[in-house]
Amino acid sequence: MRLILVRHGETLWNVEQRLQGHADAPLSSRGIEQAKAFAHLARELAPKGVVSSDLGRCRETARLIGFEDVPADARLRELNMGDWTGRTKPELLAAQPEQYRAWRAGRYYPENGETLEDFRARIAEGLRDWLDRTDGDLLAVVHSGVVRAALSAFLGLGQDKLVPVTPGTGTILNFADPHSDDIRLEGFNLGLFAPQSEATLSD
Secondary structure (H helix, E strand, O other): OEEEEEEOOOEHHHHOOEOOOOOOOOEOHHHHHHHHHHHHHHHHHOOOEEEEEOOHHHHHHHHHOOOOOOOEEHHHOOOOOHHHOOOEHHHHHHHOHHHHHHHHOOOOOOOOOOOHHHHHHHHHHHHHHHHHHOOOOEEEEEOHHHHHHHHHHHHOOOHHHOOOOOOOOEEEEEEOOOOOOOEEEEEEEEOOOOOOOHHHOOO
């Protein structure tokens, strides 16, 4: 069975390079285009089940790619960024460069934020639960951090081994069964929009 992870379209806070975490921002005009552009691939993949993070940017993306009123699960939210929520990447690089780089590498977390270990465990538990409930392929509309956490939890890939997850693209993992550790990467950053560099992206 396939687990199809779709990152939400670009948001207004993404444009500003502002960290969102559990906060929310509406999709930008480009983000709406990105979501709509994924609709054809979503239809071709024909998942048996669909779930979304409960945050608005994911629920709106799910609607735009053709899935209305899908279940929303708070376990699939982005990493809680604590006191860094709402701050911009340039601001953090200027004020706390070492901490920011350590955070991107998974070795640091902001005050009142979520540890990478807790985040990975939350994502793996939530996704396996939905796989177990689905008789076939599952599509989950989530966040860039969730995609990276899933690849780390299921495939053992470190943050430093992954290029950024482009908004409106899909990542596919193939599971022998919902409880199996026999998991293979089938596709990454799949979509009509070219992958963006880390310098232009934020979570």
